[in-house]
Amino acid sequence: MIDFIQNTLDGLTAGASYALLGVGFTLIFGVLRRANLSYGPAIMFGAYLATWASFSFKGLLLLAAIAVAGTVLAGVYVERLCFAPHRRGPAAAAMVASFAIWMQLEEFATLLLPRHLYAFPALYEGGPLNFGPFFVRVESLLILLAAVATCIAGWGILYATRFGIAVRAVIDDPRAAELSGINVGAVSLRVFAAASAIGGLTGFLIVASHEQVTPMLGMWSTLKGMLAMMLGGLGSLPGAIAGGLALGLIEAHSQWYLGPQFRDFIAYLLLFALLAARPRWMNTRSAY
């Protein structure tokens, strides 16, 4: 029983970063109706920029800011080059363009820091908190906290501000939004930048809690983000959070009970089964 609870704890804390990635993906998908394959690589670009900066100074807040700025910069570049020109065109073109930029961003990053693995200043020096037989790493708690804070902030913006109304209008029906006087292009760009900022923060938290950076961060965060978005029912923000946490739990438990190589298998199997069964809520038109 102890293992079960410990695994659940581990699953939830891992799931927090997946949830954040899922939220970033869903925001972009909600506004643009396109999956952005460069989302992970943009995060990696931000994280690599922060790693490069960490050689000269160790201030965590400053490194976080650099990671966020780098990811937003890369994100806006991707939006302008791959998504803005294809707003009315076929979805495949935008996705393949974002894949091409994925390759480009990854090569930028590996040129900046060619080695296979880099150390990164730790998010928290002390050991894990333990209460009773269970222990939770403080870094994971910080990520969970960040996830909750992002959701509350996101919820507040979407529901209580004028900008939130415009975002939801664009998500609901871009043509009607345009006719209501909303500059759909500008709203999409700003949402894209916000999603990239969330991604940059997530990237920073992940590399700081693992205390290392690898070139695999790009592909890893794209896959986990898309999985979280899909598990939660494409296009729904609370769904993405639930999907991310569920993914964390699935991985933690299947790794413990079935062995490490089944970790990803079970996650993909569940997504495939969910898609095949095609429940009603799976294809939610609404984004919340």
Add this chain to the structure above:
Amino acid sequence: MLRVHDLVTAYGKIEALKGVSLEVAQGSITCLLGPNGAGKTTLMMTIAGVLKPKSGSIRFSESEISALPAHAIVSRGIALVPENRLVFPTMTVLENLHAGAYQRRNGFAEDIERLFVRFPRLKERSEQLAGTLSGGEQQMLAVARALMSRPKLLLMDEPSLGLAPLIVEEIFAIIAELHRDGTTIFLVEQNAHMALKVAHRFYLMEQGRVTFSGDPGSLAEDEVIRRAYLGSSKN
């Protein structure tokens, strides 16, 4: 107020508008009639800035607007109530209205109050999701949302489409009321009979061209209806 001159809009190679010229006088109700596929909706979309014309000009109170994007045209004072009344289904009625007034910083409260007086049904449903409203109610919401941007010229694309006769009466009553308040209205309408009752001037369109223009008295009503639905026999 609105002068369209030799407007050409094409979808790829197919020209939907083949040089359309028409005028909407200040404070008038001008109506556009024509068979399906005559290019009526294309014209509305081009004026509203959703579609980019290939050539020709659209002058709105002395400034050229054919190159402006849709949101800029709304800020100039033109609002379109689109065909099949696009509303934001997952947002409440009130939020739909706020979306309509996105361009303005203030003065929402009185506008909403005034609209609720004019559209009492919307007041009852103000917290309801727009997607759950009936066709007629959605049409009223679409009109109300367009009015939230305080337009000088209101474009309406077949507002009576798919609505029960009783509601169509209500829609045309509202149109007359808006006219009395000084809003200029450019109306695309299938229901020629109702349209001719309120219109000061009307145009007939076929295959992307204006084929007749005049005021309601100038052409016998049945002739207008025949040409509006069956197209003129000459060409």
Add this chain to the structure above:
Amino acid sequence: MDEYAIGVLTSIGLLSFVAASAYLLLTAGELSFGQQGFFGVGAYSGGIATAMLGLPLPVGILMAMLFGAAAAALVGLSTLRLRGLHFAMATLAAAEMLRILFELFHWQMEVGGETVGPDGTQGFRGIRWVFERGVEPLGFLFIVYGMLAFMVLCFVFLERSKLGATLRALGEDPQLAGMLGIDVLRLKLAVVAAAGALAALGGALFAHHNTYIEPRNFDIMLGVHSLAYALIGGLGTVFGPLLGVALDLGVLEGTRFFQGYRMIVFGGLVALLLVWRPRGLLDERFVHWLRTRR
């Protein structure tokens, strides 16, 4: 031709099969991130047929295509009603599951004094039918391009036939296609299976060209690359994906002096190209213009 040029041309030929399979699905209006899984199924079954069961290469290739089509049909059956990103993510999940299954797949036999066969993450060594038969690299190149020519012929006939038109209708608007009496689900299943067989054909040839395969060869990169080849080359004709592969691998050689910056240049070029031609270089409009000009 020196051996290096033959190697590049063979790679272009091999990747063209998996790119054509992604193209086939794209013309039917579906985006697949999973063709690399069936490419892997073809590689493993082709390798097993020749290296372990001692069957000749042609039989191995046929077996590979059968297994590829069967695997694709299985995935297709459970995802028939999905469209757009749902279908793409389902194929991605299926291909990743196949890749993990390859990692768990251990089956070795004693053949001619050696242990031969897939050994999980260690991969599958010794698929040396081509070397044992003394087939020169040039000979293998002809085999690959012979099959490629056959595939292109099939596509050219398909595109001119009624079935080709039905496929395009399905791609343009499945609802409308359904209304015209096209059995959308059955046709889509056939397309998914055919695309699986095509990818598997490429996989079997790859296994024999490389003499060694491992699960990581069949990861998401190959899937997204084949999609990119199909779209960059153009959705108007089967020569589109072939052109896409030639551009990538050709540019790879052409930009030898770019060495470290290849992807920066190539990635940017692809994104710009797609802005100009969202349906690729040889898109439908260009092909139509070509056909009607004569």
Add this chain to the structure above:
Amino acid sequence: MRRLLLLALLVSPAALAQKTDAKLDCKFTGTDFVYDCTIRLNRGGEPLAGAQVTVGADMPSMPMAHNIKPVRARPTKTPGEYRATLDLEMTGEWAVKLRIAGPVRDQLILHYDFTESGTVPRK
């Protein structure tokens, strides 16, 4: 199943011949991603001399799109030993492809981690 195996033996006599195997040891030359490699080939126990060996390399992921321009290895004084300089795109794990021609035609794939100092066998 037994019968099939016998058939396999008859059909492919060449399979009876011994297998060539190889060891690779590379040192980092100081300039980015360029390695000096010595290759020791032997077959059935003795060193395989007088073969033309070309050395190529590829990445496990996206197998055909990374290949490096293969180089021809130069035989050294000691039989069965060859030397070549490999210019890779990046460090990390590479699948080195040895194509052997001359007395015997074969192809071997060896997995190595190319690091700052040299190579560490993976498999």
